[in-house]
Amino acid sequence: MEVQILRTHIEKIVPLNDEEFEFISSCFTYRKYKKHQFLIQEGEPVPYHFFVLKGLLKLVYTDETGKEHIIGFAMEDWWETDFPAYYQEIKATMSLECVEDTEVLCLRLEDYRKLCSALPKLEHFFLEKAYMGFIAAQQRTISTMTTGIKDRYDQLLKKYPSLIQRVPKSLLAAYLGVSRETLSRLPL
Numbered sequence: 001m002e003v004q005i006l007r008t009h010i011e012k013i014v015p016l017n018d019e020e021f022e023f024i025s026s027c028f029t030y031r032k033y034k035k036h037q038f039l040i041q042e043g044e045p046v047p048y049h050f051f052v053l054k055g056l057l058k059l060v061y062t063d064e065t066g067k068e069h070i071i072g073f074a075m076e077d078w079w080e081t082d083f084p085a086y087y088q089e090i091k092a093t094m095s096l097e098c099v100e101d102t103e104v105l106c107l108r109l110e111d112y113r114k115l116c117s118a119l120p121k122l123e124h125f126f127l128e129k130a131y132m133g134f135i136a137a138q139q140r141t142i143s144t145m146t147t148g149i150k151d152r153y154d155q156l157l158k159k160y161p162s163l164i165q166r167v168p169k170s171l172l173a174a175y176l177g178v179s180r181e182t183l184s185r186l187p188l
Contacts, residue, residue, distance in 0.1 A: 002030050002053050006105055009077055013128050014121040027111035033102045040096035046085040048106035052078050055102025056166055061094045070175040073163060149178050150186050
């Protein structure tokens with residue numbers, strides 16, 4: 001069942017036959033994590049790129065003062081990892097933590113490279129996913145630089161309505177770059 005979710009996800013971009021998908025699925029491992037459990041911890045190696053089957057994750061950067069900055073959330077049908085650490089094979093500068101009980105498929109870098117080498121269509125799939133990630137990151141950066149907190153909250157609500165229902169206000173505030181009190185004072 002878990003791997004069928006992955007196949008459906010990939011086939012939104014590229015078609016697959018059964019033999020190709022059998023090869024793809026052999027490169028992934030299934031894991032379950034509990035709420036508050038870490039998939040990645042700052043300072044540790046990053047062995048996997050995660051595809052979220054069920055649940056919700058937060059990617060967090062902790063600055064030198066100990067303040068947590070939420071870089072992003074990942075829910076069903078999303079991919080997440082500390083990308084610089086994963087691809088450059090260095091220690092994590094961010095942590096990935098479960099906001100809810102979570103189920104993921106894990107892809108090691110060597111298997112990612114094997115898949116892309118053996119199946120150019122899968123390399124195309126990952127490239128398309130990367131493009132979408134870059135676009136979202138640039139849009140978020142522009143929004144942070146040019147709009148007020150109320151507008152950013154409204155954009156988040158419009159783009160990811162289910163996320164608002166699943167994430168505590170304190171985490172939304174950290175994602176938006178404001179205090180919980182500031183977010184509470186907004187006319188929402």
